[in-house]
Amino acid sequence: KQEVTQIPAALSVPEGENLVLNCSFTDSAIYNLQWFRQDPGKGLTSLLLIQSSQREQTSGRLNASLDKSSGRSTLYIAASQPGDSATYLCAVQGGKLIFGQGTELSVKP
Amino acid sequence: SAVISQKPSRDICQRGTSLTIQCQVDSQVTMMFWYRQQPGQSLTLIATANQGSEATYESGFVIDKFPISRPNLTFSTLTVSNMSPEDSSIYLCSLIGVNTEAFFGQGTRLTVV
Numbered sequence: 277k278q279e280v281t282q283i284p285a286a287l288s289v290p291e292g293e294n295l296v297l298n299c300s301f302t303d304s305a306i307y308n309l310q311w312f313r314q315d316p317g318k319g320l321t322s323l324l325l326i327q328s329s330q331r332e333q334t335s336g337r338l339n340a341s342l343d344k345s346s347g348r349s350t351l352y353i354a355a356s357q358p359g360d361s362a363t364y365l366c367a368v369q370g371g372k373l374i375f376g377q378g379t380e381l382s383v384k385p
Numbered sequence: 386s387a388v389i390s391q392k393p394s395r396d397i398c399q400r401g402t403s404l405t406i407q408c409q410v411d412s413q414v415t416m417m418f419w420y421r422q423q424p425g426q427s428l429t430l431i432a433t434a435n436q437g438s439e440a441t442y443e444s445g446f447v448i449d450k451f452p453i454s455r456p457n458l459t460f461s462t463l464t465v466s467n468m469s470p471e472d473s474s475i476y477l478c479s480l481i482g483v484n485t486e487a488f489f490g491q492g493t494r495l496t497v498v
Contacts, residue, residue, distance in 0.1 A: 308485050319391065319477055319492035320428075325484070365427065373418075373479075373487055375427040 278303045282376035297351040297379045299366035306370040314363045356383045391490030405464045406493045408478035413458035422475040434461045468497045
């Protein structure tokens, strides 16, 4: 059974810092891994999708990597801003979409 | 990318009543998915809705409690029936796009009092 774990559960950083969010999964038989952002009480916004054959994807200040063999992914956020404050979820797709518990990020001005 | 319009965005309901959540998609999709996110938790899949057939429910979810309709390829509804405070959650609809990217509606924040 696929299990997805995100570390840390919460993170608070000052504005301008670079930061890394971690996601690990137990079954490497996945089609892809996706990172989402969720604002309080809202739906999910897709940030980055990494196909199983890819190693990384970049969008603006965001960079996500995937190491399928070790069951790990990281989301790197450069030059963090208060507007980045949200919960970040990773999800792996191997038939069904399985989510981690999320990392709640707070960026202080 | 796909655009999903979900409504209502939030509601406060009395216990014992039912609420129907609607999702409209801007393109035709074969499967739509309904998720529940309980307070402080991650997303749990409720069911998969195919057009023209009954929805497929995950373990722990039953059709009597969460009836789903899928009248066409762009629309689906989820009803939360005979609500109790334990049903207070965010409910989300989703689809998988042509490149396997998942898209979500804006969520329905349900509070049962």
